[in-house]
Amino acid sequence: MDAAWPRSTRYVIMSSANWLMFLAAVAFLTWGTAGETLPDGAVVAILIVVGLSVALQFAAAYRLVATQDEFVRGITAKRVIAAAGLTITVAVLWGLAQQFLDVPDVPMWVIYPFFWGAFGMVTPFVRDTHA
């Protein structure tokens, strides 16, 4: 069995690398004028880096959970469902509000950090594996 969440050294390294990659790419594209002045090919390459960082982060989390015991797997599944529910609820409401009300436009990539933030927020409240 791997060290329990989040003490797995491999997970911490992979996760840190993925987040650094994500934040650096998003910051590069959104701050300043890089996103508008770069040729399309370069923007596509950076977008692929962003997509990869997201996919690799979920792969790392999946691998970590797969090596845990049944309690950690069960409680993590509940937390992920709660976080996904919160994230999708907010995304749907905000999307409709953007469409029909005068609320600020929020880029869709915000869903990704929002999800992990929601995961952190629900974690203290989901403490058992019971239904």
Place this chain on the structure above:
Amino acid sequence: MKSRLRVLRAERGWTQEQLSGTIGVSRQAINALETERHDPSLDLAYRIAAAFELPVEQVFPNPHERSDP
């Protein structure tokens, strides 16, 4: 699910960390079992019972057992 895990562990002077190492689960899992925050799978219940060298029902009393014959 109720269990005698904490009592049995204390009787043997084992820490949660020691028991988790013997069984091959996290310390959090042992804590969750002792505080009734997790119902063990049959496999885990048997592993724990084997660690104490006891029948499963002496560690996890059967909550569905009927008292009448």
